[in-house]
Amino acid sequence: MxxxxxxxxxxxxxNDSESDLxxxxxxxxxxxxxxxxxxxxxxxxxxxxxxxxxxxVLELPPKVLRLIANMLGSMAEKKPIFLVPKxxxxxxxxxxxxxNVSRPYVTKLxxxxxxxxxxxxxxxxxxxxxxxxxxxxxRLAQEKAMQAMTDQAQELGLGx
Numbered sequence: 001m002x003x004x005x006x007x008x009x010x011x012x013x014x015n016d017s018e019s020d021l022x023x024x025x026x027x028x029x030x031x032x033x034x035x036x037x038x039x040x041x042x043x044x045x046x047x048x049x050x051x052x053x054x055x056x057v058l059e060l061p062p063k064v065l066r067l068i069a070n071m072l073g074s075m076a077e078k079k080p081i082f083l084v085p086k087x088x089x090x091x092x093x094x095x096x097x098x099x100n101v102s103r104p105y106v107t108k109l110x111x112x113x114x115x116x117x118x119x120x121x122x123x124x125x126x127x128x129x130x131x132x133x134x135x136x137x138x139r140l141a142q143e144k145a146m147q148a149m150t151d152q153a154q155e156l157g158l159g160x
Contacts, residue, residue: 026072029072039061041058042057087127090126
């Protein structure tokens with residue numbers, strides 16, 4: 001399975017009217033799942049109002065429908081959705097997009113052993129889980145540094 005990363009992942013996915021439509025669909029799915037063990041979704045064309053013999057029907061386990069409903073909820077809030085299969089290895093380019101840094105910077109991090117990687121032929125590959133761990137550690141380090149700066153500013157009387 002090929003996974004690609006959008007360079008503009010932070011841009012809103014949906015406009016306001018699409019977001020409202022998705023929010024409505026998410027609420028509908030969640031209500032149906034809460035009141036029954038529904039496992040089918042019918043797909044109606046714009047001009048259709050009722051389910052007919054030729055209406056396409058998707059049959060999925062309720063936990064898959066709940067996952068889809070949760071993704072719709074995030075999309076309605078205009079949050080980016082990022083799905084990566086467990087154990088998927090990323091290229092340095094994909095990793096740089098995920099971390100929002102340059103590819104040479106990712107390569108530097110790998111050479112300094114700050115992120116684990118494996119070699120596939122002559123190419124470096126990074127596990128998604130290792131990237132998430134690195135990003136989490138860096139965010140924590142940034143928050144600590146910011147708190148230290150805030151504390152220092154207060155000690156020096158530079159606060160408002």
